[in-house]
Amino acid sequence: MRGINIGYVNKIQVKYNYVLIKVNINVSSILIPKNSLVETTQTGLLNDTVVDITPLQNITNQDVGNMNVFAKSCVKSLFICHYDYMKGERGLNYDDLVRAATRISQRFDDPALFNLVNILLQNTIYISNELIELTDSIVDTTILIYDYLYQIFFSQM
Incomplete structure (x- = not known):
């Protein structure tokens, strides 16, 4: 107890x-x-x-x-x-533990699972590359806006 x-x-x-x-x-x-x-x-x-x-x-x-x-x-x-x-x-x-471990290992042995994981990783890489490009575009746009505003406000002084 x-x-x-x-x-x-x-x-x-x-x-x-x-x-x-x-x-x-x-x-x-x-x-x-x-x-x-x-x-x-x-x-x-x-x-x-x-x-x-x-x-x-x-x-x-x-x-x-x-x-x-x-x-x-x-x-x-x-x-x-x-x-x-x-x-x-x-x-x-322990019998339940062995059965559960066997079921898990059988699921990981499935080629379809590996194909899905591979597609998921490829899509993740693609999305991260797109996010990098988007971030670069935002930075470029922000720099342009900053330069434009700087010229407008400080050229009048």
């Missing part, structure tokens, strides 16, 4: 539409808010799977009080009680 190891996976049951994971929390004083994001993610080079629990709300000392996750009154609290269930989501994993 919040990047700290608070327990371990005790049992995994694979069902048709879901996977049920039993997690043992090391210390009973660790309180997990019911409003938390639960995700399984893969870490490390050996694809170690971890369960990430990220609380989505701030908990105050008043909310905690003398909370006991084993008491019957825990059911009405903001926290997960002993033997409670939480719905989780599948988080990031």
